[in-house]
Amino acid sequence: MKIFRGSSGGAEAEAPPPVPKLTRRSSGLGELARLWDSEQPLCVLDLGSTSATNIRFFTEHSHKIYSEDLLVASTEPSLVTKDEQGNVVLDSRQFLADNLLYPAAHFDVVLCWNLADYLDESLVRPVMGRFWSVLKPGGMLLAFFHTKDAGPDSPCYRFHIVGKDTLEMQRIVLKREGRRGPTGAVHTALADGFRLQRVFNNRHIETLFRDFASIKFFLARDNVREVLVVR
């Protein structure tokens, strides 16, 4: 694994204009909210871009939060390899050797957000398998999936928790050249953000989480299907 990603130099760079935030209601988050008042400190894994808002939200509730940006990690050039057919793919074993390194049954909640829609195909199933193993039995995972109506150019957002069932969404703008996708064939990221890789239907989603104990769907108005799964 590379020790340091990208380059610094942020201090000299011209400050980009602030990215506007949209507010949306999340039924899935609302379902999770009953956990936040738990007296036992929870272990929460946030897989979106680093969010000071989320870190503040959970630490104020005395929970432990882990932050890991898997989309950025998936743009690591050293992951590029070829499969048996000679197709360019990302090395899922290496990816899991470098990322999501937690003890089994460690987390009460995994906030997956829209990761699966934007993650490279070769990583989706292995990553979901790792989620199962790091979640405690009874632990919950929240994921968002675009519906077909969302369109192929749906922007990738980062999510900030601002209320029990309210999120602020902020379009991800990549600031470093080094975070672009490593190859033309499997590249995940565009110059100004990540690209939607596929649209899962309900059956695909059920298959994706087949090892989990239960799955609950919430259809939102903004062409997003929210999914809450329990290990």
Place this chain on the structure above:
Amino acid sequence: MSAPLSGDLAQIGKSVVVKGELSGSEDLYVDGQVEGSISLKNNALTIGPHGQVKATVEAKGVVVQGKLEGNVLATERVDLRKSAVVTGDITTQRIAIEEGAYLKGKVDIQGRAEKAAGK
């Protein structure tokens, strides 16, 4: 960005590479490379925009503008500025994270009482 000027501030400049244990009783500004461990129990560590630190860090306050790989224990406060790239677990009383900072790791906020109890 130039380093902050202060009477009790040690500096490791851009071209300096240090491997080993660093400890002291004055504030430290690192804009070069450090690998090992940094212990400034009653003082502050600032990692400048060019700083690349691969070390466990123990300090009163930690400000990161550059890159840090290693666990951080700050008795008072951690500031991750927008250019910060941090891989490691952070244990502190207070934390501020600017928009654009990158963190891969755990954030554990410990209150004074919790810390005194050694939890």
